Amino acid sequence: MKLLMSKVVHNWDESVLEPALRSLSLSLTTAAEAGELDSAILWLSYNGHQPLDEQRATELLDATFDWPVRLLAQQPNLGYGRTNNLALDQMFEEFGSSAQNIAILVINPDVVLEDSTITAAAQHLRKEPDCGLVCPLISDWQGRSDAIGHKRYPSFAVLTARLLYLLFKLPPVHSLNERYEYRDMPSEAPIDDIELCSGCFMLGPLRYWQELGGFDGRFFMYFEDFDLAVRGRKRGWRNHYVPAVKIRHAGGGVGTKNWRHRWWFIRSALRFFNRHGWRMWRV
Template identity: 25%
Template sequence: MAVALQPQLISLSVVSHGQAGLLQHLLDDLLKLPQPERFELILTRNIPEVWPFEIDRLPFSVKVIENSQPKGFGANHNAAFRAAAGDWFCVLNPDVLLPEDPFPELLNSLHQAGAALAAPVVFNSAGNREDSARAFPTLSSLATKALGRDGAVYSSDPQNDGSPDWLAGMFLLFRSADFAKIGGFDEGFYLYYEDVDICARLRKAGFKLVLCSGAKVIHDAQRSSHHNWRYRYWHLASMLRYFLKHWWRLP
């Protein structure tokens, strides 16, 4: 049975992979934001772990999903969406920090642009901007990146919102109705490229994406595929799936 959407509610989907410490920092930041009643938190425990906080003491609704075995990025967030009641659905990594409230600016950008998806500008803890908004990958751009250069990064005006090809999955705010129309994430991607794929499908379906210059968050990328063979395999497999799915068919 479909969950009745609540227009003023933002559903936050956070998946923990044994990341209790990071999750605690994110919750600390959420607790500092005004109007906690505007949030519901859908927490997915992807692997067994003990959380150092009491769910019942949080000032917003919390739904917990317990996985009997680990699932991929898309499968986890799709399951969270099926439990979500908000008119807005936010995919949020546990290693994101919120030094300020990004949601008013993001919602304003969504309204003004008539967009299906918005994301904040992302910085690392050293204050350097991350490449969270990019051009669609091509074989030539991947070759350029392999040579130590990165020509696919989206260059935006820091004073104005922009519309890059795709937005990275550490923080994505969807209009729930549009997330449902597009069918959510493609669960054939276990890890990596789910964000590229859903942005490509949104654009093909005629939806807009917006990078909100007035909303900022902090994130330190783990870059697990750089030093772990299993993550490297998932990265390469997802890259292949993406190109087979979208080759010559990008918007």
Template identity: 35%
Template structure:
């Protein structure tokens, strides 16, 4: 995206070309360092003076400021802390009014290809009807991770998140359809209904128009809800030229607290967007 295409704020000042927000809660510091290193490399081809990284710390973990200084050398960053654990979406929304012409919502467990951001910005510049990009993703072992989803039936959520492998194998075709694995290969795919919040590259004006995440979601499904709302005002594109490796997910493996949060957010999601059983 060119310098000339940058937006101006109400005072006539040039907004950042690209802003990035990461919300962290008791992070694995090695994983976070790898994320910051890959982000730094991906930002290098861009004008560093026009980029800014926001880190919103929902915990009291020590050493974060030093980690940022070591891994974001030459890149402007802003550490927000002291507000406690206010939830994923609400934390991202703390910097909503400061987002740039393009804004990346990024998880702290992502390693992206060095050309991921260049590819994403180029796509947004060439496709002015696109408001949100989702990337090609893999697990750390190299297997595909599917970030696009159809509207989830409760059966799909339970099957994907909690069923044993034997039952998942029995319904493998259904899971593949839910995860849109056939549609999201090596070609651009337009208008997936839902995309993951681990890497959401927004056109800034669309992100701000939507008001960011719905703060009623503490954790889980806030990305599903935001993607559905995005699809009502702009187009979403799966862009395989933007590639990432994602470590996260697996709510069921994180213990009872996460399962309860998952269930609470699922109820809210269905209340807002409509229930689908099967």
């Protein structure tokens, strides 16, 4: 398998990037040694407010990452989805005519992989050619996990509760969120039809990404990943939860963030519901 990867960095923090890049590089090498990976290229896009010190960035990459990198150092801040699309468009143009046995991974800058992560994902795609996205088991950076990290189709009620965190204490809302986060399913058991795959690690065949045209750029931040997953399922693709594919992600719910993030969340939620359909309570 050839793996094409896109990582967008808005806040260049070497204390976060260094372990993430090292773990990705080692996981790629492990997959290559297992015979599951032929080649890999990382598109690293920086769209922060301050100019990037490209020499320092190159030194970090040379010290932590043993695979080819295309550094897109001064990208406009078009939002998460559209900035990733700039890299995806290059992938489609360069590799789209020979999409067989090529996969794309869109990965957050604060994601740490296990040594076996890429190997397990590549093996699954090889055995399941109709898989849309491989959805990993997501833990926090300390390796703790009390849910698989993916979601069912949301309702207005459960998203409101996530925005206004105190509402989680209400038993009916708490029960809704348990189902929304797949907490009714054992984390060690595979699931062959995850509704909404987390956007921190989205790995699927090149032809999946091509067919959907990447992310919908109208989502500046939040819900671009959910929108992609829903559009894929409408076209017959299925997202597979594969617990052998393990990652760690710092994350953080929108209810703990500032009001600018909350506004982006609200605006994107409205766009998502208007496009794919409203649910008021039931998940």
